[in-house]
Amino acid sequence: MERIVVKFGGSSVADAEQIRKVKAIVEADHRRRIVVVSAPGKRHAGESKLTDLLYLCHEMVAMDTDPTEPFQLIRNRFTEISRELGIENGVLTELEEFQEDLLRGCSRDYTVSRGEYFSARLIADYLGAEFVDPANAIIVRANTTIARESYRLLGERLNDQEQIYVIPGFYGRDRDGEVKTFSRGGSDITGAIAARAAGAVLYENWTDTSGILMADPRIIDNPQPITEITFREIREMAYMGASVFHDEAILPVREAGIPIRIRNTNRPEDPGTMIVPKLSESELKSTEVAGIAGKKGFSMICLEKSLMNRETGFVYRLLGILNEHGVSFEQFPASIDSVSVIVEEQQLRGLDDVLLEQIHRQLEPDSLYIEKNLALVAVVGEGMVRTVGIAGKVFSALGSAGINIRVINQGASEMNIIIGVAESEYEATVTTLYDAFVGNRAR
Template sequence: MPRIACKFGGTSVASAAQIRKVRAIVEEDPRRSVVVVSAPGKRDPKEAKITDLLYLCQEMAEMGTDFSEPFGIVRERFLEIERELGVKTDVGAALDACAEDLRRGVGRDYVASRGECFNAIIIAKLLGAELVDPLETIVISGSGRVDPVSYELLAEKLKDETKRYVLPGFYGRGPDGDVKTFSRGGSDITGAIAARAVKALVYENWTDVSGLLMADPRIVERPRPLLEVTYRELRELSYMGASVMHDEATLPVREAGIPINIRNTNEPSDPGTRIVPELSEDVKLSSVVAGIAGKKGFSMLCLEKTLMNKEVGFTHRLLGAFQRRGINVEHCPSSIDGINVIVERESLKGCTDELIDDIKRSLQPERVHLVDDLALIAVVGEGMSRTIGIAARVFGCLGQAEVNVRVINQGASELNIIVGVAPEDYERAVATLYAEFVSSQSRSLAPPAA
């Protein structure tokens, strides 16, 4: 039987009531046999995070002070979940062992992993599932990346297709055999590793939203959720500031061609967003754009020099000035006699004058000026390369909205068009592009998000 790997985030497992929803979702489909869980999230904004409390315990233990008060809050949180679910587990003993470990001295990775560990003990018991220890099955390199041997180890552990398994997310074992957490992506990465290990039909990522949105809800009122988006589109939207899964959390399943389905634990009937290697035929025919994303905080250095294109190594020397100062170059649009270098504004702090002097001395441009503050916006979509008139619509609608475009950039893949605008025009430009492209297509088959 094909299997589905499910990951439930912090809001999905924040309380006994939420965990009951998790049980209903898992039991609704017998293919959901591999379940990855996070630590309990906040139940209200004022509540302290479990991980922060555990960090505090570690710091107090290192200073030789009594950490019983913050640890008591952690203990009661898990014992309360256990009581309200009506299950008897070993979580009390695990909490006692953790307190002893804190007194003896432990690393931050061990402390950070305990919330997931304690929650998994309870949820495994509730689901009648086998608890899988990431220390035995997931190997993390010194750089924080998953070691490919993890797929084999986990596949062997999860091989019985008639059983249900629960894994705590976020951690595994490092090169020294001790607990090591993922540097970015957290439990999302564990879910992706598990999905790849069992060759899952789909990797379901359950959270508190019904999928990815086609624009920033802080700018566009009730933006539509996406029904389907490709991994390439997701990468572009993520780079441009959209709130999506981290790259490292998608890589294991992307390499294996396994789709991801972003789902809402509180609205399990919503279809969510499918992240796929290639769009389905009906989506290809009915849509062009996946979303509008952008962010502020860029600067652009503009150079002009006649016959610049005839100087071998001109661009190499220009970018070398940035490289020597450890400044990452984001975009580099150019013309025959001009070139612009776009970087994050923060990266220029304290070295702008020195950088410009270096460039003037080594390249002798006729003109150099800095656009100190710039916002970038991307219109992203697989269908753009096969659709006539996309660029005309982008600039036409921005012109009607009286938004001045300072820079234009489009990669060879034609997966996006990036425009640079003044920060004060950013919100108006995003809203205008959303209205132009999203209202006229059906990439989202759902109503606007509430």
């Protein structure tokens, strides 16, 4: 039987009413056999995240202070959900045991993983499903990557095609058997691992938004949703600052060719966004770009030197200086007698004068300066390479809007065009490009 893995984020399991929606979604498609859940999220703006409360409990114990107050908030939350769902299980007893473990000094990773653990225990009981602890199957290496044997181990655990399984997200174990958490938002990773381990035909990621938007809704009023986007496109948009999908969660399903659909728990009738290995022909023909993304906070180290191109190792030595000071770069636009290195401003850490002095001394440029307060904006799309006039459209639109372009760069894949502008013109740049490529048209 074909199976679908469904992952529900914190907002989707925030309270009993949301968990009832989860049950309705699972029951609406018999293929939804594997359910991955986050810890309960915020119910309102003033509430603390349950995971943050767990971090606080661990810190208080480490400082030899009493964690009773934040722990009581955690206990109350799970007690309320249990009562409103009308289920009685061993979670409340386990919470008491966990509190004793906490006071004895259990690890930080184990402590914060309990939000997902207890959430999954409750939801498994509510769905009449089998609980699967990822600490018994998902192995996390020292560098936080997932050991490939995890797919086999978890796949063996999920072998009953008819059984519904519930898995807590966000954690696995290390080689020593100790609980190891992923980065924040890591339940997406667990869902992707489960999809690959089970050989799922689809990985559905249920959140509080109806898919991925073509631009930042904080800048564009009601931007168009993306119907279909490739793994490569979404990686580009995520890299350029778009809040789209946990980038580490893409690799397991991308390697296996399993599509992802982003859907809205509160609006299950909405189609959401499909993330696929390759765009359909209809999508390629109907769209010029996938989306527009960007971020602020960049500086650009600018060098000019006559006959630079004849100096063997010039760029190598420049990058060696940055490497010596632990500075990584984002973009590297160059011409025959000039080169610029774009870095995040936080990478410089007050090293401006040190870097300039060392570059002057070792490379003897004719001109050298750092330009600050830059923003980068990317126009992303698989179809750009096949579409005549995309670059012209970008430059014409920005020119008509009076926006001064400081940097132009295009990736080797020809899947994006990156524009550098002053931070003060960032929002205007995003708006102008969105209007040029989308306007009021639906994607």
